[in-house]
Amino acid sequence: xxxxxxxxxxxxxxxxxxxxxxxxxxxxxxxxxxxxxxxxxxxxxxxxxxxxxxxxxxxxxxxxxxxxxxxxxxxxxxxxxxxxxxxxxxxxxxxxxxxxxxxxxxxxxxxxxxxxxxxxxxxxxxxxxxxxxxxxxxxxxxxxxxxxxxxxxxxxxxxxxxxxxxxxxxxxxxxxxxxxxxxxxxxxxxxxxxxxxxxxxxxxxxxxxxxxxxxxxxxxxxxxxxxxxxxxxxxxxxxxxxxxxxxxxxxxxxxxxxxxxxxxxxxxxxxxxxxxxxxxxxxxxxxx
Amino acid sequence: xxxxxxxxxxxxxxxxxxxxxxxxxxxxxxxxxxxxxxxxxxxxxxxxxxxxxxxxxxxxxxxxxxxxxxxxxxxxxxxxxxxxxxxxxxxx
Numbered sequence: 001x002x003x004x005x006x007x008x009x010x011x012x013x014x015x016x017x018x019x020x021x022x023x024x025x026x027x028x029x030x031x032x033x034x035x036x037x038x039x040x041x042x043x044x045x046x047x048x049x050x051x052x053x054x055x056x057x058x059x060x061x062x063x064x065x066x067x068x069x070x071x072x073x074x075x076x077x078x079x080x081x082x083x084x085x086x087x088x089x090x091x092x093x094x095x096x097x098x099x100x101x102x103x104x105x106x107x108x109x110x111x112x113x114x115x116x117x118x119x120x121x122x123x124x125x126x127x128x129x130x131x132x133x134x135x136x137x138x139x140x141x142x143x144x145x146x147x148x149x150x151x152x153x154x155x156x157x158x159x160x161x162x163x164x165x166x167x168x169x170x171x172x173x174x175x176x177x178x179x180x181x182x183x184x185x186x187x188x189x190x191x192x193x194x195x196x197x198x199x200x201x202x203x204x205x206x207x208x209x210x211x212x213x214x215x216x217x218x219x220x221x222x223x224x225x226x227x228x229x230x231x232x233x234x235x236x237x238x239x240x241x242x243x244x245x246x247x248x249x250x251x252x253x254x255x256x257x258x259x260x261x262x263x264x265x266x267x268x269x270x271x272x273x274x275x276x277x278x279x280x281x282x283x284x285x286x287x288x
Numbered sequence: 289x290x291x292x293x294x295x296x297x298x299x300x301x302x303x304x305x306x307x308x309x310x311x312x313x314x315x316x317x318x319x320x321x322x323x324x325x326x327x328x329x330x331x332x333x334x335x336x337x338x339x340x341x342x343x344x345x346x347x348x349x350x351x352x353x354x355x356x357x358x359x360x361x362x363x364x365x366x367x368x369x370x371x372x373x374x375x376x377x378x379x380x
Contacts, residue, residue: 041373
């Protein structure tokens with residue numbers, strides 16, 4: 001069983017209350033997008049399929065950061081097809097950080113649980129019912145998808161990439177997501193999630209096997225609290241969420257997921273990325 | 289206590305124990321064979337930690353699941369989704 005009880009959460013009494021009153025749970029999916037015109041309809045379709053097959057009450061909140069490729073137009077069409085009670089559009093004018101995208105989305109979320117995931121199809125919605133089952137099973141505050149346990153895994157990674165991801169540093173092609181520049185770090189949807197790594201596990205002992213993964217379910221109030229506490233950007237942000245969660249004694253369950261990477265080859269591992277990642281890691285090491 | 293502090297504490301305790309024993313500061317007279325082992329012990333530990341790291345990473349890489357099935361399933365679902373969405377009037 002890939003679950004672990006980190007420790008008991010301090011807000012026990014309220015939860016017992018919650019359990020007693022059989023109010024139906026609602027799950028809000030936050031989908032930050034940037035240039036996902038191709039993928040957005042597909043991920044929404046898969047989400048709707050997964051939720052309706054398992055009879056789960058849900059809503060999908062699309063936070064598009066002013067994509068120039070017409071993502072917003074597609075989102076509007078989807079809203080018409082599935083209804084504005086299921087698909088909520090909460091766009092923003094321009095690219096802003098991931099943390100603020102979650103805050104923005106949560107302001108409009110009516111669910112008591114929040115699911116965050118990438119919109120690029122690397123995270124498959126079929127795992128969400130398993131997340132929910134796992135959450136109920138252990139009454140967890142957070143359920144995190146993991147590529148590094150049980151039947152979890154990846155598709156489309158070559159050996160080099162596996163070594164970097166598994167071992168030392170997260171692999172980070174393309175643009176810098178780590179907030180070293182003046183430009184705010186962004187949702188490169190396919191990329192802020194790479195690389196749980198040995199070094200990080202050794203240094204931080206976080207109590208979760210997939211630190212940089214971004215496919216997770218949170219209690220709404222837990223996510224709010226965590227975002228308020230977190231200061232880092234990009235990859236390190238996902239990592240910090242779990243580290244802070246441990247600090248605050250939240251409980252974390254894990255569900256193995258398969259991660260289908262649709263971006264192949266190309267290994268640009270810039271010195272900048274490495275330096276920024278190490279900086280983030282060391283900051284967490286020294287402050288938590 | 290931060291992780292950094294935990295590490296520093298651990299290293300300080302181990303390091304001072306080692307230093308005390310090798311320099312004989314406690315007035316303990318260790319047998320010669322023990323001293324011979326003790327003196328290079330930190331180096332041995334460092335090397336074995338390195339081996340452990342390499343071994344762990346190697347093992348994990350070797351046993352990293354390749355999700356071929358998941359990729360195929362996704363491809364077929366994408367076709368299905370495209371068809372269904374087009375039927376519902378979505379202009380891609």
